[in-house]
Amino acid sequence: MxxxxxxxxxxxxxxxxxxxxxxxxxxxxxxxxxxxxxxxxxxxGLSPWTLELLDRMGIGNTVRKAAYPIRAGIIGGVGGTAVELRSHYEAAVLVRxxxxxxxxxxxxxxxxxxxxxxxxxxxxxxxxxxxxxxxxxxxxxxxxxxxxxxxxxxxxxxKRPGNTLRSLMGWYEGVDSIGDALEIYFDPMVKPYYGWVFPESQNRVNIGICYDAAYGDLNARQRFQQFIEERLGKRMRHASQIGYLMGHPIAVTxxxxxxxxxxxxxxxxxxxxxxxxxxxxxxxxxxxxxxxxxxxxxxxxxxxxxxxxxxxxxxxxxxxxxxxxxxxGNWFLQAAKTPILDLALRFGSLKSVQQTLLWVIAGV
Missing domain, CATH: 3.50.50.60 (FAD/NAD(P)-binding domain)
Structure with missing residues (x-):
């Protein structure tokens, strides 16, 4: 043995x-x-590929019963432009x-x-x-x-090639306009990475940012607050924070x-x-x-x-x-460092653009 x-x-x-x-x-x-x-x-967030793996492991249904189902994705760029995408993809959010x-x-x-x-x-x-x-x-x-x-x-x-990113997130109740969509925003204070709004239930969401500290001169809390104010604004009028903000490093390659x-x-x-x-x-x-x-x-x-x-x-x-x-993912990251993503969002009604954006949302 x-x-x-x-x-x-x-x-x-x-x-x-x-x-x-x-x-x-x-x-x-x-x-x-x-x-x-x-x-x-x-x-x-549990991507379609993650749910497929869980199915292969024989626990997909158990996870789905506990998770909040996701049927759509919203992706936004600089300037407030955002596109809502719906497809056959199945995703979910389940608190870790x-x-x-x-x-x-x-x-x-x-x-x-x-x-x-x-x-x-x-x-x-x-x-x-x-x-x-x-x-x-x-x-x-x-x-x-x-x-x-x-x-x-x-x-x-x-020694491994790659980078270490930073994240900061919090949990909230009472945020307006929460449905069955993941929200991903490539805003200036975090770009080429993103901020997110992920629903965990009909009334509870986690909101966070992921960023590279080498870009920009704001600290984590400053970036987070700016993201909340500029992207979510009035949607937070009736929101209450649950607990405190938490952050951690993320090693990528x-x-x-x-x-x-x-x-x-x-x-x-x-x-x-x-x-x-x-x-x-x-x-x-x-x-x-x-x-x-x-x-x-x-x-x-x-x-x-x-x-x-x-x-x-x-x-x-x-x-x-x-x-x-x-x-x-690295190819997309390089593209996100340029105006290409914001240009694509302007043509978000095009099928080819939507397919690309869906890949990004599904990957998250």
Missing amino acids: KRVAVIGAGPAGCAAAINLKKFSNIEVLLLDKATFPRRKVCGS SQLDTILAHEAAHRGAQLIEDTRVEELIRENGRLIGIKTNQGNLEVDAAIVCNGGTSKLASA HKPTALVQAGVLVAGEAGNLVDPATAEGIHTALASGLLAGEFMGSVLDRGTEPSFQKLAPYTQLIQKKIAPRLRA
Whole structure:
């Protein structure tokens, strides 16, 4: 029996654990520093591609029952121009505390040992070989590990191409004109990134911004306040804020690399696997987690030592399966730095323009 530590019980870690449990001779320890349900700063949008993955995992219907359905998207640019788009795409919003709890409990139901309130502090090696993990609750012997504990992870740190964005968001009740649409606005204070309004129910929304601190001289709160005042304005007249504003860094890339160490695979935001244009990371977390679990499981199931050489093809697998979407996001990002997006919005009634804009909304 081989033992694998999956570090981080978010979408990437839970997906990895679920696929690892397809192999009967593998014991899976799914560790998280928090206790579920736990709060996560995230827009919580579930794209059509994310829902498809959840369907493949057998939990799509469970997620849909808990989520708020999205039937449209509104995308706006500089100058107040905005276009509403409706299509066959199915999307949803589900607060991350709920989504992550569903995923963690599903992984446990399928046989993973969910270990909460346990912070992994270090990977323990002997002669270059992974032999265990050090946690705040003591050491654990393991044969391999999959690192999925987010963009600030120090466990499998490496120099990876990409960028670190900033985000700030809050939750509100009573915002006017909230329906079944995601709202995405490429306003000047955040462009080439965006601000958003995502409905979590008919009366509750999360509002946030994602931006590159290298662009402009406003801090996060100044940008957020300006976005609220200039884009939402009168819609906030009867709104009340729930709790306080929260922010976090987002590590993105369009060139996945450095995802393997001896005995270790990296998935999700721990490997910067986040769309560089939309900062959407749930889909890539699930997708990379599934690939990591399947790949690690197949290596161990054959009785093979999970050396760097045996695990190295995982990076190529990620580059083949996930990198094309990340590159497409990077192309859009470069276009968003020019007047092209605002020009396209002026012709938002054209079918070709709507198809492109729908791709952006669906990706978010």
